[in-house]
Amino acid sequence: xxxxxxxxxxxxxxxxxxxxxxxxxxxxxxxxxxxxxxxxxxxxxxxxxxxxxxxxxxxxxxxxxxxxxxxxxxxxxxxxxxxxxxxxxxxxxxxxxxxxxxxxxxxxxxxxxxxxxxxxxxxxxxxxxxxxxxxxxxxxxxxxxxxxxxxxxxxxxxxxxxxxxxxxxxxxxxxxxxxxxxxxxxxxxxxxxxxxxxxxxxxxxxxxxxxxxxxxxxxx
Amino acid sequence: xxxxxxxxxxxxxxxxxxxxxxxxxxxxxxxxxxxxxxxxxxxxxxxxxxxxxxxxxxxxxxxxxxxxxxxxxxxxxxxxxxxxxxxxxxxxxxxxxxxxxxxxxxxxxxxxxxxxxxxxxxxxxxxxxxxxxxxxxxxxxxxxxxxxxxxxxxxxxxxxxxxxxxxxxxxxxxxx
Numbered sequence: 310x311x312x313x314x315x316x317x318x319x320x321x322x323x324x325x326x327x328x329x330x331x332x333x334x335x336x337x338x339x340x341x342x343x344x345x346x347x348x349x350x351x352x353x354x355x356x357x358x359x360x361x362x363x364x365x366x367x368x369x370x371x372x373x374x375x376x377x378x379x380x381x382x383x384x385x386x387x388x389x390x391x392x393x394x395x396x397x398x399x400x401x402x403x404x405x406x407x408x409x410x411x412x413x414x415x416x417x418x419x420x421x422x423x424x425x426x427x428x429x430x431x432x433x434x435x436x437x438x439x440x441x442x443x444x445x446x447x448x449x450x451x452x453x454x455x456x457x458x459x460x461x462x463x464x465x466x467x468x469x470x471x472x473x474x475x476x477x478x479x480x481x482x483x484x485x486x487x488x489x490x491x492x493x494x495x496x497x498x499x500x501x502x503x504x505x506x507x508x509x510x511x512x513x514x515x516x517x518x519x520x521x522x523x524x525x526x527x528x529x
Numbered sequence: 530x531x532x533x534x535x536x537x538x539x540x541x542x543x544x545x546x547x548x549x550x551x552x553x554x555x556x557x558x559x560x561x562x563x564x565x566x567x568x569x570x571x572x573x574x575x576x577x578x579x580x581x582x583x584x585x586x587x588x589x590x591x592x593x594x595x596x597x598x599x600x601x602x603x604x605x606x607x608x609x610x611x612x613x614x615x616x617x618x619x620x621x622x623x624x625x626x627x628x629x630x631x632x633x634x635x636x637x638x639x640x641x642x643x644x645x646x647x648x649x650x651x652x653x654x655x656x657x658x659x660x661x662x663x664x665x666x667x668x669x670x671x672x673x674x675x676x677x678x679x680x681x682x683x684x685x686x687x688x689x690x691x692x693x694x695x696x697x698x699x700x701x702x703x704x705x
Contacts, residue, residue: 319581320556323588329547330592395595396606469590471610529590 338391338464342483345460346383349453350491357449357495372499375415375508379490382408382512386482390461393476394468401475405482409516412486412509419505440503446496447489450511454488458519465527477523478516485515531565532558537600545591556584559604566608571615583611616698619666650700658693661686666694 362368386405426436461480470476489511496508532540537558543551563580571579586607594603651659657679664675665686676683 316557316560316577316581316584319584320553320560323556323585324549324552327544327547327549327552330545332545332595333593334595395593395598396590396603396610397598398602398606398609467592469586469593469607469610471606529586 333394333464333468335388335391335395338394338461338468339387341460341464342387342391342457342487345457346487346491349456349488350494353449353453353492353495357492360495360497362497362499363494369499371415371501371504372493375504376490376493378408378412378415379486379493379509379512382412383483383486383490386479386486387461390476390479390483391464393470393472393479394465396469396471405479409482409512412512415501415505415509416513417505419502422501422505434500434502438500438502440498440500440507443498443503444507446492446498446503446507447510447514450489450492450508451485451514452488453491454484454511454515457487457491458484458515458523460484462523462526465523466529469529470527473524473527474520476527477520480523481514481516481519482512484519485512488515531562534599534601537604538596541591541594541600542596545594545596552588556588559587560584562601562604563608566605567612570612575615579611579615582615583608586611613698616694619694650697653700654693654696655689657681657685658689658696661689662693662697665690 360368363372382405385402385408389402389405392402422432422434425432426434458480461483465476465480489508493508498504537555540551540555540558544555560580563583564576567576567579587604590607594600651663654662660679661675661681664670664678665672670678672683672686675681676686679686681689
């Protein structure tokens with residue numbers, strides 16, 4: 310907008326053709342992200358097929374623990390993300406940070422287990438685990454997360470985020486966790502080594518990627 | 530007299546519903562509030578531009594205010610966002626000199642308040658950075674003069690100003 314000589318001129322120009330606006334509500338953003346997650350999940354199931362082992366009791370505890378934690382991270386970061394579209398000053402919730410820290414236990418546990426195997430303690434696992442090097446799950450989880458990230462960006466562009474870096478982290482965490490969850494329901498590989506390395510990493514990779522990629526897209 | 534929280538909230542609700550008269554009053558009152566807000570934070574010559582920028586932001590982003598929440602923290606958050614943006618621009622164009630007479634136009638109280646606010650932030654910077662920012666950006670010295678006065682090389686002065694202003698902007702952004 311051009312610079313005005315006086316503030317009154319600016320105000321007159323701004324309000325010359327004013328119209329009612331639809332308020333930006335966190336629940337609208339949350340609904341968009343839920344819809345995007347469902348769409349990503351359906352697309353994954355259609356393309357890769359649902360893993361029925363989750364329903365027949367075949368899935369290992371790691372499957373449930375990892376997907377449960379991804380869900381918690383997804384919900385906590387989505388709540389913080391949609392709230393950040395409405396400017397405010399005051400206390401911010403740290404739920405997303407704590408839940409992400411808890412999620413980080415899985416790749417750390419997988420790493421320690423790998424070292425233990427090298428040291429001769431296999432705990433029923435081995436380097437011949439077919440899931441150990443199957444990185445495609447992380448790539449597919451990230452691909453699924455992109456549609457969720459777009460929903461988050463759409464909501465933030467409607468609103469007025471005042472901390473762009475934080476919003477970037479939240480977009481990455483939310484979309485990465487929910488995108489991974491959307492894909493993971495199709496994956497039959499459920500060992501700690503596979504899940505710890507490839508099922509939860511989209512949340513961390515997404516957070517780092519969107520921390521840098523999101524700010525130019527949501528700056529206002 | 531500046532409008533209070535209930536008045537601002539009422540005017541903003543009407544503005545969101547498309548009431549032009551309410552929008553005019555709201556923006557005029559917000560302008561007065563913002564002037565006070567920025568007087569403690571930026572040089573006087575930059576206040577009007579920044580107030581105009583924030584008024585545009587308040588208007589274009591009016592849909593982002595939730596009537597269930599207080600209005601003034603919402604406006605303050607937007608003002609701070611634009612202020613940080615302003616600091617970033619300063620940091621990007623640090624070779625630009627301060628305009629003469631900035632401090633002269635200030636009232637004693639404003640000068641004191643600015644100093645209190647800046648001193649608090651400066652304490653969080655390494656001494657070498659706050660020293661050259663103060664000399665060049667506030668005192669109006671050239672890079673060469675600041676280098677002679679502090680014993681730092683000219684390139685080190687530039688680096689310290691660059692890093693100091695960047696950190697200053699980050700500190701302001703972090704403040705709640």
